[in-house]
Each structure stands twice: as structure tokens, then as C-alpha cells.
Amino acid sequence: MPWKSEAQRRWGNSPSGEKALGKAGVHEWDEATKGKSLPEKIGGGAKVSSEHKANSTKHGGEHYSQHDHEALKRAGHPGHQGGY
Numbered sequence: 001m002p003w004k005s006e007a008q009r010r011w012g013n014s015p016s017g018e019k020a021l022g023k024a025g026v027h028e029w030d031e032a033t034k035g036k037s038l039p040e041k042i043g044g045g046a047k048v049s050s051e052h053k054a055n056s057t058k059h060g061g062e063h064y065s066q067h068d069h070e071a072l073k074r075a076g077h078p079g080h081q082g083g084y
Contacts, residue, residue: 002033005042009033 003009011017012026021029 001029002036003029003038005040006038007041009038 003012009030012021012029018026
């Protein structure tokens with residue numbers, strides 16, 4: 001199977017990539033990709049759930065973890081009384 005991007009190819013040829021795929025697996029992927037022009041990266045980044053988007057807009061774009069929400073709720077912070 002060929003690499004899909006330069007970033008993926010670099011990871012595959014790194015020590016952690018070789019550990020995950022094995023040297024033979026990396027060689028196989030390198031051979032399948034030989035001579036192809038690859039984009040630097042694929043995709044638009046991490047997907048954000050609609051629930052996360054809704055929660056982040058409640059707080060002016062600030063991103064809070066579940067742990068942060070619980071701590072703010074215990075401290076009596078306005079806007080965190082209703083839970084998460």
C-alpha cells in the first residue's frame with residue numbers, strides 16, 4: 001500500500017514507524033510509493049463534534065475539559081452551575 005502524504009512517509013521511516021510497521025513493512029510501503037508526488041498532509045485536521053462546538057461557544061470560545069468544568073462548578077463559577 002502506498003503512503004498517502006509526505007508526513008505519513010516521514011513517520012513511517014522514523015524509529016516509531018519502523019517499530020509499528022516493521023522494516024519490511026516500511027520497505028513495502030516505500031516501494032509502492034516510489035516515484036509518486038505526495039502532498040505534505042491529507043485532510044483538514046481533527047474533526048470536532050457538534051457538542052464540543054456548542055459547548056465551546058457557551059464559554060466565548062474557551063475550551064474546557066470535563067475536569068475543568070467540574071472544578072469551576074465546585075468553585076461556584078458563574079455559568080458552570082448547571083453541570084456539563
